[in-house]
Amino acid sequence: MVGVVQVQSIPKGTREFEEKRAAISRAFSEKVPKEYSLPEDLITNPPTDVSKIPSTCGILTPGELEITENYDAVGLAEAIANQTYTAVAVATAFAKRAIIAHQLTCCLTQWYMKEAIEQAKQLDEYLAKNGKTIGPLHGVPGTYSSQGCFSSTVKDEKDSQMVAILRSLGAVFYCKTNQPQSIMHLETTGHYGRTLNPFNITLSAGGSTGGEAALIAMKGSVLGVGTDIGGSIRGPSAFCGIYGFKPTTYTLPMKDFLPTPFSAELNVLCSTGPMCRSLRDMNLFMSGIVGAKPHLLDPRLIPIPWTGLQTPVSKPLKVGIINNDGFIEPQPPVKRAIAWAKERLSDPKYVEFLQIKDFKPYAAAEAWSKIRRMYWPDGGKMTKDAITSSGEPVLPLTEWIMKDAEPLGMLTAEDVNQARRGRDNFRCAFAESWQEQDVDVVIGPAFVGPACAHETAFYWTYTSLYNFVDYPGAVFPTPIKAEAKEEYAAGYVPLSDACKHVKELWEVSNFEGAPIDLQINARKYHDNELFGALELLKGVLNLG
Template identity: 75%
Template sequence: MISKILTYPVVQTFDTPQGTPEFEEKRALLLQEFWDKVPQELYLTQNIISNPPTHVMDIPSTCGILTPEEVEITENYDATGLAEAIATKKYSAVAVVTAFAKRAIICHQLTCCLTQWFMDSAIERAKELDEHLKKTGMTVGPLHGVPISIKEHMPITGTYSSQGCFASIVKDDQDCEMVAILRSMGAVFYCKTNQPQTIMHLESDSHWGRVLNPHNIHLSAGGSTGGEAALITMYGSPLGIGTDIGGSVRGPSAFCGIYGFKPTSYTLPMKGFLATAFPAELNVLCSTGPMCRTLRDMELFMRLVLSTKPYLIDPRIIPIPWTGSATSVEKKLKVGIISNDGFIEPQPPVKRAIAWAKKALSDPKFADIIEVKGFQPYDAREAWYKIRHMYWPDAGKVSKDAIFSTGEPLHPLSEWIWKDAETLGMQDAVQVSQARAERDEYRCKFAESWNEQDVDVVVGPAFVGPACAHDTAFYWTYTSLYNFVDYPGVVFPTPIKTEANETYVDDYVPLSEECKHVRELWEASNFEGAPVDLQINARKYHDNYLFGALEILKDALELK
């Protein structure tokens, strides 16, 4: 495979769409500003950039740029472990931040996962933290010196943010609420990560370039938090923050084989996340949540952020105390297994993962605590059609106008995502209100069906496949369903990896035209090496219960 090289040392398997000459000039200046901050000694060799392997996961630790200690710091500790190691002075904050900042820029060269990289200011902050610990013998907080990566659109003081297009770039003079909370606990910010044009599709391709999946660079890392997912799975970050209105935390986490949590809406603070209002949230609410490599880091993040009582600053947040993994599940846990959603049959490796989970949970040694049942989501086809319209009550006009205003090119999936809503045109207040009534009616029917099937949580696919080939992220039905009903969900890694030459079963019958298309997409690409995550969901506002259930399922599902 010969990668397509632009001016900068970043692997890209597709040419970036070209805009007007004026736009490309501005874009070049933006990229040049990024690379001006990167020391030459952190550049990978031209041979790696020009001739990368399909699987790039091992390059950061073997390329010679990181010291043995930096490899150990980045690969052997999660965020919880790093906080302890820094607090006990096993490692300095400077050593930890330096290791992750260096690794992050290596990861970027292999996957285009970053939009901004500010190693110098991060190290200065780490020095202050080390000095504080030396003088007082105390940390500034429970995340003292822990590096945290942040999605591009979330404001960090003194850096830039955007809403997925060039015209929306602004320089921020204050932290959003989430960043302010984490900073107060001692977290150190060192980079921001790539997202899609419009922030509304499952492929993170923007004016910064396209994020590649580290397990197989011919596949997408997902979106809209794809830069985070690629960075975390390559050990370039121990913990990141994403947002999810259709699968934007869970999809990329699943594509890259890490943990991701979408809470019920208004559980975690999102104040200041976007510079302007987002019309989709008239009927489909966004959530924010952690992305990481361990179950305990998800727990740590939720416990710490909610301990600050963010509802006192943002009254939209529901003040539900966090009990997490300590939440009591008083009876045998009834787990529904989703083989398919009645709309799209998952691709072969996902089917294998479901079979693995069903067998693991049905092991007789767990019979006293787990009951396994079949589960069929209520009318997933209807939910998919409705949510695609509700994302764009403005028919996509606001986003399109912003993109075109600078001469920026329209990316293929940007055009695809609002295709259905475009036919309806700009909705008026009555039409938006009617859509809400239809949404609420569906939610009640979904809840009724869940109750009739008598389950506590459900385990099923996180996506129609293990990942998708570039520019083919068309069907997010397995994640967007839970945005539509506003149920919390965690995606978690399984031992299943995609193998070469996997095929559909001989008696496969498509459930829909979309299902038939998903098989065609499978047969047109090579998914070898892609990890497979599954998803577990609970009822709305049952986020604590979900984590209590994960504690019960931890051994059976090999959660770490």
């Protein structure tokens, strides 16, 4: 059996369920060559920071280290196109690094190196025969995340629309990454195990797309796909110090993502988007997917042409800075990151094209209360039934996110209708507040802190707010990292009971080494303008 680092146990289910889990682990292990296994003593006694182990463990060749460490998706595609590397060499390097990353963080659910190399061979043959690549992602290794509880597992007979587009662009698929039970945690914990943060394994890698974030942070991938209905792209990307983008809904295709509909989307729509190593990777992904005209096959999609980083921006760009949302004061390293960004943006040399002002999000506490109920118009019954039907235990964070809605039970159609009215009234009030504060984009926290300690991902308020109002948002790395023994400011006064709880959580855990991302948001359907702003801010904020 291939060993996988786990630092905290997960509640056990019935004997039959645990036997099924064990069978999954055995089947996974049987596909992994012995020479790719890490030493047992490393698995049982790992360092807190495992991010450097892939480059020092000796499993990867110098050439494979160069491939996996020195390129983003754009650079890798160029290197394959000019034949610096073959697609086979790239697929081999990333598949090997992915399985190393999995042993250290439990980031994968499936790994299919053999199939990836076969696909890469076909791409190399195409390039040799035609003298050009099959598409902009020719030979670029990509990943795609699977869904929640054991009983929801299905064998897909065909690609979803998104995967079909990525495949047509030349992307190579070699693994699937871990997600949490119910796909509704900001921590990735489920029947495949608990995904760990590469920079501090006592912390979460985020969720729901936490396996993806950990894999990219470990340089086992350059580009992956996440989904986001409360922060599931932005949260894990921020926890792991990478780039992630949640577009406005119905911008990118989600056709055939889920075999059954999710009732939360009666009022809170899900979005899909890229997780990657650079700003230009996000742009490459958006350009490729939108350029494939997915709206021709899915009439729900809005055919907005992608101009991305080339979008002109009116100057001065008006940037709002969020110090707190009026509900939860961010933990100390996030405060330092905001101060870092504000200081750089306020430099007098940028005054001709930047106007910086403080911004206060409208009614963040109200949005959090409303969205938690709207996630579960059935009171969570369908999800809980699906989980327990296989003997799987309902995990604590699943209970947590459902607890406000569960007592209400199954809502009537009129209940849902009234909830929608409340949502739309809130959206209008939010837009009015944004307009009154007169900003083009806002920059603020991506989460209440750095990556949270395991089983404490309680408050997603800084991301879920933008799902509720359906505004696009991206997260980007900063040079700030959490330090040992950081303390709250002496004059701290809690903004709410939740705020007080967040401080208590800070004081009982070790966050040292955790990276800090910040979030940038724009108005609904202003996705292109958001990227135009990012291009303008690239030099100011050292965006890669």
